[in-house]
Amino acid sequence: MSKIIRIGTRNSELALWQATTVQQKLEALGHDTTLIPIKATGDQVLDKPLYELGITGIFTKTLDVAMLKGQIDIAVHSMKDVPTQLPDGIVQVAVLERAVTHDILVHKGADFLESDASSTIATGSLRRKAQWLNKYPHHKVVDLRGNVNTRLLKLIENDWQGAIFAKAGLERIKLLPKDALSLDWMIPAPAQGAMLVVAMEKDGFSKETLQKLNHKPSEIATGIERNFLRTLEGGCTAPIGALAEIKDQTVYFDGVVFSLDGSQKIEVKKSIPLSKAQGFGQACAKEVLANGGDKLMESIRNENSALH
Structure with missing residues (x-):
């Protein structure tokens, strides 16, 4: 009897896109699969910046618990959200071929970048905030949380000049504005643009199956960044x-x-x-x-x- 591989994922549009991509690849190899969406803590607590929650792996912890309880066989993550230290018993099995790595600015007109006037940019990332202020010290950076769709909506609703996103995420769910500015001067988060699949260390079947999805150059590059x-x-x-x-x-x-x-x-x-x-x-x-x-x-x- 063939095993049905239970794929755990966050339930945001982007996370579901990533999990469905893995599902399609596994089914193309002849495996039966089912998607199990789970709401992550990071998606539930939207009124505080991530760094104030003081938890690493806030978007992955819920899936870790589900896997350790035997509710799912594998989990698909945006690799940049995954702590460099995985929980005991859970192992990295496949890094899919990486998409574009850089950040972009979604804006309401980019003329403000040429002005000395104070402007407001939104991001929930300390890395993006620090790099933006390094280049534009006269600007103000405000916190922005939620999934991609929520953050785009908040940009429309507020009087901010722009918000910073990973290009890969907006491309994957076809929400990338044509006039988005490439921030190729901004160093991305370690493993940005890469998707990671994890499994239980003792689950030989899932590990052997997922190895076929691993893209070696992406695995090496993200490994160097995460070790840094x-x-x-x-x-x-x-x-x-x-x-x-x-x-x-x-x-x-x-x-x-x-x-x-x-x-x-x-x-x-x-x-x-x-x-x-x-x-x-x-x-x-x-x-x-x-x-x-x-x-x-x-x-x-x-x-x-x-x-x-």
Whole structure:
């Protein structure tokens, strides 16, 4: 008897798109599947910024619990939402081929970027906020929470000049405005644009099946970025960006950490042969820490603990 693979997912439009994509790939391989949507804590608490909730994995924890209870076999995540340390018993099995990595600005007219007047930009991300204020220190950044559809609606309803989104998310659910501005100067979140599938470590059937969906270059690049993040001890409470790109058997890496207000920035840019990429993310993070990143991370931790 063939096993029906139960696919756990958040119930937002984007999460369902991602889970359905995995479902279609598994069914193309001849497997029977069923989708099990679950509402995540991060989708329920919309009146506080993520960093004030003080929880890493706020969008993944509900699915972790469902998997550990045996209610689902696999879970599909936006990889950038997943903590670098997975719960005991749950393992990373497949990283799908990565989409575009960069952020975009959805706006009501971009003329304000040429002005010295104060403007208001919305984002729920500390990383986006810090990088925006680093480039536009005279602007104000306000918190924006909710799924993609909710955030787009809030932009329309408020007198903000624009809001920042991941391009991949808007493209996937066909909501990308034609005039959206590419923020190619902004370093993305580690693993942005990638989808991750996890399973129980002891579930040999699901692990073997999902391995067929794994895209090795995407797995390597996101692994380097997440190791950079883990070594800096970032989680979702520090403005950390990282991007690893593989071209012609070479890994090009750009990693950065900012102060919460965007005024301080410590960056590392390096390349290494792909054959020597093991430990590259950690090495880049250690360079950042040695160049003042340790003091900067300490001050961020102090500021965050004062908020809670």
